[in-house]
Amino acid sequence: MTPTRRTLFMGAAALAAARVLTPDRAYAAQAMAATVDWSLATADVEGDVAPRGLALVHGRAPAGLSGSLYRNGPAKFRRPGGSAQHWFDGDGLIRRWRIEDGQATLAARFADTPKRRQEAEVGAMLMPGFGTVADPRAKIGSADDASPANTSVHKVGGKLWALWEAGSPLAMDPETLETEGFVALRPDLKNMPFLAHPRIEPDGRIWNLGVNGRQAMVWRLAANGALEAAEVIALPRASYIHDFSATARHLVIVLQPWVHTRNVMPISAGFEWTPQAGTQVLVIDKSDLTQRRIYELPPFGFFHAGDAWEEADGTIRLDLCAHKDMDFAARGAHEVLNGVPLGGEPAELAMVVLEPGGRGRLERTGVVGEFPRSDPRRAGLARRFSLHTTGERADRPLASAVAVTDWTSGRTRSFDFGPGYVTDEMVYVPKPGGTHEADAWLVGPTINLKAGVSELHVLDLMQVEDGPVATWRADVALPAAFHGNWV
Amino acid sequence: MTHILAVAALLAFAAPAFAQSADNRLTLTFETGAETGAIMVALYDSEAAYEGGQPARATQVDVAAGQLEAVFDLPAGAYGVKAFHDVNGNGKMDTNPFGMPTEPFAFSNNAVGNMGPAKWDRARFEVSGATAQTIRIR
Structure with missing residues (x-):
């Protein structure tokens, strides 16, 4: 690249090492790793998990509940010759939790990426990532070579797509979970980034972004994954964009004041928190990407937003999990991997309101919330509930409870599994034959830390506070995952 | 991560030029994934040239006509090769809208870079007598 690359690399490496591996931190990491009960949440899984039945340990499977919950998250961080330095940089393990005829099964396979192959051969984690600097031995010809394919998984056109945010989708077989290869949506768009949070319209059309500094590719795909349109747009600032939102008519891109300012590695070290700049929201007409409007909001950070909607008067609303800043991304997720508690404030569930007159605001709820989900049949349309x-x-990092927030009443009802559990994101599953938004289940896994195993739960949306109506237990523990979808 | 790969160096090519001495003949054989277009090959004779100067030799391998070899008669010494497959025959290395290559490229020793083109220390090889390399470009 440039003659300064070595300097940059050395500088970034020293910086990262200083941040993560000061003697006290290293000691604390060792001490905590030996004692924290939640270390299973970021533990290594050594190999693929063969399909197995789960034991029903509570309640019974609701009649009519049938399908698969595919989830993705990092599950391999450490190798003898070197380890990932950030929670976001472990190898993606794609898990399939299946409920069928009242029985539940689990299977999981690692995304068989060029990254994983190269690192297995050398016996060291080599690739650069969100919070990890590249090992000098890494061989990287494209962003896809460094992809852990670890952030989410969607079923598109008969395939699973394991998604990351800086490279191409990775196609896998939904039955065998075997990796097939990276997807080039068009030959001239090879190696373009594709976020792990596409927005899916109720008819299946897929909108997504691929971000590069102050540019973004706007992807529009048919439900079967065929490319319909790809257009590059300019962004007013080079914010870190993990997720965006959309109404039926508009893309809603929240531009937090965590802005890319330096070309250094790892990625997270190149961003700067600039609260004085506030948070901007860019709203773009889906039918004409040149039609845009920018709203100015007070500063907040975020990873995840819910599906946005528009009211009759044109007011746009979207739920979002607001962080005070992006310290978790820059620092906290290193600590989580090393078993160190964060000491930071968890994200708060909030509502972004964008008025047709051009004024925007953030309405906070006071409720701790992350991993927001909602009814996929109402994506982009007015709705009442958020799951989180x-x-x-x-x-203590990570959540132990799940909740349903009702935006009509302003009430949040939750169920806390207790300190002996780590909860993953749970998804919205419509009850068969039901059309009302309240006719749904929450389905998702937890780690039962005391038993040292993963569990799968089903909760009724309207009685979420009563806890699971069914719980199955696996004979293995899988670490916390990020995102997934019910198919 | 979108920043990790610098735009691959744009390779400028002169018309094919062949020295006639056959004492140190380098034969490069390319394994390709496409049967159209041409492979553009640039050969460098020093680190300085390889990392940003002019190639000592350059040639095109006419894949569409069935060719897969490039032959250079050279003074003995250290060399490095950069090549790309101009699959659609438009005379340039195509890139995606963010500047990342979309046509196959390769370096001598089948070297791969570390966030950028392979450096001289990975691509460098010695030519002495009859020397052959097979380069996978796909």
């Missing part, structure tokens, strides 16, 4: 995790505390 809750119960995260400053002295």
Whole structure:
């Protein structure tokens, strides 16, 4: 690249090492790793998990509940010759939780990426990532070579797509979970980034972004994955964009004041928190990407937003999990991997309101919330409920509870599995034959830390506070995952 | 991560030029994934040239006409090769809208870079007598 690459690399490496591996931190990491009960949440899985039945340990399977919950998240961080330095940089393990005829099964396979192959051969984690600097031995010819394919998984046109945010989708077989290869949506668009949070319209059309500094590719795909349109747009600032939102008519791109300012590695070290700039929201007409409007909001950080909608008067609303800043991304997720508690504030569930007159605001709820989900049949349309995790505390990373927030009443109802559990994102599953938004289940896994195994739960949306109506237990523990979908 | 790969160096090519001494003949054989277009090959004789100067030799391998070899008669010494397959025959290395290559490229020793083109230390090889390399470009 440039003659300064070595300098940059050395600088970034020193910086990362100083941040993560000061003697006290290293000691704390060792001490905590030996004692924290939640270390299973970021533990290594050594190989693929063969299909197996799960034991029903509570309640019974609801009649008519049938399908698969595909989830993706990092599950391999450490190798003898070198380890990933950030939670976001472990190898993607694609899990399939299946409920069928009252029985539940689990299977999981690692995304068989060029990254994983190269690292297995050398016996060291080599690739650069969100918070990890490249090992000098890494061989990287494209962003896809460094992809852990670890962030989410969608079923598109008969294939699973394991998604990351800086490279191409990775196609896998939904039955065998075997990796087939990276997807080039068009030959001239090879190696373009594709976020892990596409927005899916109720008819299946897929909108997504691929971000590069102050440019974004706007992807529009048919439900079967065929490319319909790809257009590059300019962004007013080079914000970190993990997720965006959309109404039926508009793309809603929240531009937080965590802005790319330096070409250094790892990625997270290149961003700067600039609260004085506030948070901007860019709203773009789906039918004409040149039609845009920018709203100015007070500063907040975020990873995840819910599906946006538009009211009759044109007011746009979207739920979002607001962070005070992006310290978790820059620092916290290193600590999580090393078993160190964060001491930071968890994200708060909030509503972004964009008025047709051009004024925008953030309405906070006071409710701790992350991993927001909602009814996929109402994506982009007015809705009442958000599902989310809750119960995260400053002295302990990750959530132990799930909740349903009703935006009509302003009430949040939750169920806390207790300190012996780590909860994953749970998804919205419509009850068969039901059309009302309340006729749904929450389905998702937890780690039962005391038993040292993963569990799968079903909760009724309207009685979420009563806890699971059914719980199955696996004979393995899988670490916390990020995102997934019910198929 | 979108920043990790610098735009691959744009390779400028002169018309094919062949020295006639056959004492140190380098034969490059390309394995390709496409049967159209041409492979553009640039050969460098020093680190300085390889990392940003002019190639000592350059040639095109006419894949569409069935060719897969490039032959150079050279003074003995250290060399490095950069090549790309101009699959659609438009005379340039195509890139996606963010500047990343979309046509196959390769380096001598089948070297791969570390966030950028392979450096001289990975691509460098010695030519002494009859020397052959097979380069996978796909």
